Amino acid sequence: MSTAPSPATDETPRPPAPAPSPSRWAPLRPLVLRLHFYAGLLVAPFLLVAAVTGLLYAGSFQAEKLVYDHELTVPAGDRALPLSAQVAAARKAHPEGTVSAVRPAPEPGTTTRVLLSGVEGVDTDHTLAVFVDPATGKVRGALEQYGSTGALPLRTWIDELHRDLHLGDTGRLYSELAASWLWVIAGGGLVLWFSRRRALRKVRGTSGRRRTLGLHGTVGVWTAAGFLFLSATGLTWSTYAGANIDELRTSLGQATPSVSAAAAGGEHAGHGSAAGTGGDAGHGVGLDKVLAAARAKGLGDPVEIVPPADANSAYVVKQVQRSWPEKQDSVAVDPATGKVTDELRFADYPVLAKLTRWGIDLHTGVLFGIVNQIALALLALALILLIVWGYRMWWQRGRGSAFGRPIPRGAWAQVPPYLLVPALAVIAVLGYSVPLLGIPLAGFIAVDIVLGEMAHRRGRRTYGGTADVK
Numbered sequence: 001m002s003t004a005p006s007p008a009t010d011e012t013p014r015p016p017a018p019a020p021s022p023s024r025w026a027p028l029r030p031l032v033l034r035l036h037f038y039a040g041l042l043v044a045p046f047l048l049v050a051a052v053t054g055l056l057y058a059g060s061f062q063a064e065k066l067v068y069d070h071e072l073t074v075p076a077g078d079r080a081l082p083l084s085a086q087v088a089a090a091r092k093a094h095p096e097g098t099v100s101a102v103r104p105a106p107e108p109g110t111t112t113r114v115l116l117s118g119v120e121g122v123d124t125d126h127t128l129a130v131f132v133d134p135a136t137g138k139v140r141g142a143l144e145q146y147g148s149t150g151a152l153p154l155r156t157w158i159d160e161l162h163r164d165l166h167l168g169d170t171g172r173l174y175s176e177l178a179a180s181w182l183w184v185i186a187g188g189g190l191v192l193w194f195s196r197r198r199a200l201r202k203v204r205g206t207s208g209r210r211r212t213l214g215l216h217g218t219v220g221v222w223t224a225a226g227f228l229f230l231s232a233t234g235l236t237w238s239t240y241a242g243a244n245i246d247e248l249r250t251s252l253g254q255a256t257p258s259v260s261a262a263a264a265g266g267e268h269a270g271h272g273s274a275a276g277t278g279g280d281a282g283h284g285v286g287l288d289k290v291l292a293a294a295r296a297k298g299l300g301d302p303v304e305i306v307p308p309a310d311a312n313s314a315y316v317v318k319q320v321q322r323s324w325p326e327k328q329d330s331v332a333v334d335p336a337t338g339k340v341t342d343e344l345r346f347a348d349y350p351v352l353a354k355l356t357r358w359g360i361d362l363h364t365g366v367l368f369g370i371v372n373q374i375a376l377a378l379l380a381l382a383l384i385l386l387i388v389w390g391y392r393m394w395w396q397r398g399r400g401s402a403f404g405r406p407i408p409r410g411a412w413a414q415v416p417p418y419l420l421v422p423a424l425a426v427i428a429v430l431g432y433s434v435p436l437l438g439i440p441l442a443g444f445i446a447v448d449i450v451l452g453e454m455a456h457r458r459g460r461r462t463y464g465g466t467a468d469v470k
Helices: 028-067 083-093 153-164 172-195 208-236 240-251 287-297 353-364 370-396 417-433 435-459
Strands: 098-103 110-115 126-132 139-143 303-306 315-319 328-334 340-346
Touching: 028 153, 028 172, 028 435, 083 098, 083 110, 083 126, 083 139, 083 240, 083 287, 098 240, 139 153, 139 370, 153 172, 172 240, 172 435, 208 240, 208 353, 208 370, 240 353, 240 435, 287 303, 287 315, 287 340, 417 435
Parallel strands: none
Antiparallel strands: 098 110, 098 303, 110 126, 126 139, 303 315, 315 328, 328 340
């Protein structure tokens, strides 16, 4: 006589759930963990400086408008004086140097900028901007200006602090080092976060080191894309990696083009009211006809007019709007005839040239105006918090009385060859292309090998890398 099996109850023991099979990428986690830990530990001071100065720079645009309101704005007038008259007023007040460019007032209530180069006391990379009321010709002031975005002294000082700590080319190595490693740290953090069990990612209801880890990981995940972008765009105009990127773009035919400034030549070359005087804004047909020729080709404000460099050169009129939508069209105008000899449209730029332009403008906070600047400020604040939490986690590993033990070495030995060999090849290529990533990484590996050998000879070598500090 058979009996039916009794129904299962809550008390009935259940077989243990099978352990999840390890991912084929699991051996990489200890290696990524060790790289993330040491990279964050050693590069964090440079990133902290970049974040703090970047936060200041994000606010400098609005501060500049307040500090230099007298120079930048005027009561809106019904009509404007001819551009040549405005330049003449600027030259009467400041006859020093030569006119290197003129930026007509882009809208009512703003001033015209007459840019002078070769002025004593002004940095050779900068110009003296003379601000003129377009309605009255009154000079509102003169300030040193830097860069294509027209940065004035306050923003220039903060920009140089962020870029090179006011140390020149040597100081630029700090910012390139930070940009070279930021994407590595952010990418490694993403890998570690998503490779953790979901239950270990939460912040609510936790305390101590677990809570710090949760905050660090959560904020890092939400901001990682922004850090990857800042790293990539920051490298595009860095000293060494930037040069490699430019060389690659050129080889692919993706370099940023420029309008030809050669004059028409022939019987017109060297003729005009002031032929051969490079940097003279009154050269040939004059600014007003040159500007009219550019307007006829559709170049709307804001524009910059660059006088001919010599008797064989043309005027260059280029749009200088870096906010969306970008206005970067340019034309060359023959100084003898006032006719357009060449034109270049931003729409015709190669794809990588456009992406580089948009990326740099987004990185510097001008592409989307104040919204762009707020986003950059939030990223900078997030990076500061992540660095503080990172060091706090290290402290908490030591039970709050000292910094914790380092991640055990030897993680690379656990990586199977089919993953290790391609990884080393990728690292070698990246290290060559981004020297301030490759050189410190090679130095770290060399030091690590030496320390490991010393520990081995003392009989204290330890291999690990499986400790879960993330």
